[in-house]
Amino acid sequence: MPDIQAAIKTQLSRQVIHWTKAAQRLADLDDLASPAAWHSLERYIGLSIRRHLTKVVAQLVREGELLQAALAAAVSPVDLLKVRRQLLNFRNRYTRVEMTLAFFADAINTRTNPKISGYLNACDILAYRSMAMLLDPLGKPTPSALSYFEKGMGAAVLRANLRLWDGTGVNPVAAIKITHHNLLPTALIHEAGHQVAAVVGWNEELAAKLATGLTGAPVGLPEEWASWASEIGADAFAFVHTGYAAVAALHDVVAADDAVVFTHTPGDPHPISYIRVLLGVEMCRQFYGAGPWDDLAQAWVTLYSLQKAPSDTRALLEASIAFLPSIVRITLREPMRAFDGRPLAALINPDRVKPEALLAMEQQMGAALYTSMHWVWTEALRLLALTGFRIATTQNQKVDTYAQLEEWLLRLGGALQAA
Secondary structure, three states, X not given: OOOHHHHHHHHHHHHHHHHHHHHHHOOOHHHOOOHHHXXXXXXXHHHHHHHHHHHHHHHHHHHHHHHHHHHHHXXXXXXXXXXXXXXXXXXXXXXXXXXXXXXXXHHHHOOOOHHHHHHHHHHHHHHHHHHHHHHOOOOOOOOOEEEEEEOOOOOEEEOOOOEOOOOOOEOOOEEEEEEOOOOOOHHHHHHHHHHHHXXXXXXXXXXXXXXXXXXXXXOOHHHHHHHOHHHHXXXXXXXXXXXXXXXXXXXXXXXXOHHHHOOOOOOOOOOOHHHHHHHHHHHHHHHHOOOHHHHHHHHHHHHOOHHHOOHHHHHHHHHHHOOHHHHHHHHHHOOEHHHOOEOHHHHOOHHHHOHHHHHHHHHHHOOHHHHOHHHHXXXXXXXXXXXXXXXXXXXXXXOOHHHHHHHHHHHHOOOOOOO
């Protein structure tokens, strides 16, 4: 009769060797991404990611060593059952660590091409600058940003200081997904806004103010808008940094078929696309007066007639329109504890990116604005706002604004030398 205990130990031994060897192979981080991709990262970003991943893998390897020791010491059926449970836990831990490494490997490997690397480096800089403009005056540390390309329509952020899949540490950077179709990265600033809101605790405060500040609103409407606070705040953050460019870019992403534009999903933090675009227009109107956003709004409400919306959704949207000025006031002009008793618009003045200010900057600096490393570096966020405004408002352009945008972004990201 076979020795069942010996047979079980043999099978466990093979599995332990398999999984502990697999864990040890994860330790070579150069196997995750190409040397060129690692080299493309700013040194401090690369070091922080390597430090985090090295710590995660080292802990997994130590757990593997403990598993091997437990197997070697097992002398009874009870011991072997304990080793089996420990092995299954180790497999699950390996899978979670592998997910963490795979995420960063995929993100970093999008930088293997020098041109793409330069563009993403520029996005890292823009995201960091946008966050620092708000966090520095508040005495809060600004996390590094790691931008990466991925398919899809919308951008996304894996926030810094969130616990990652491995469960042993927190994300060392704000990892921001950029979509391939969107060369104009105003969505990047929206995602940076999510990171900032988490650092200062703005989402909860904005939600509370929306829930109580819409005086005279129909029952249920303030609570609905409060549930959208995180996306409203991120849209406002993109607006104060890039003005109308952010509104036009948002419009172009959400301008889908009627069913999508009028979709209302309870629990979804994104406002209904129809009213979200009009909220952006109201931001422009309150700070800039009349302008091209009025044409955008007219085209929007004509193409997406409220008569096409489901009846319940239509009632919510119709009621919301009258409260857009109040929502903008609360979001941008209301003092917040998160901002040390100041409103967002006082910390980052939207007037810096009003069309007149942007066009005056362009006229004053001329071509050097796009080619001089001094201006590209110091005015990067306003350049983003300006080129976004040009793209949104100019047809049959004598100057290819997209080419101009790409050129100064590559200069900012270090892929082009100054002229």
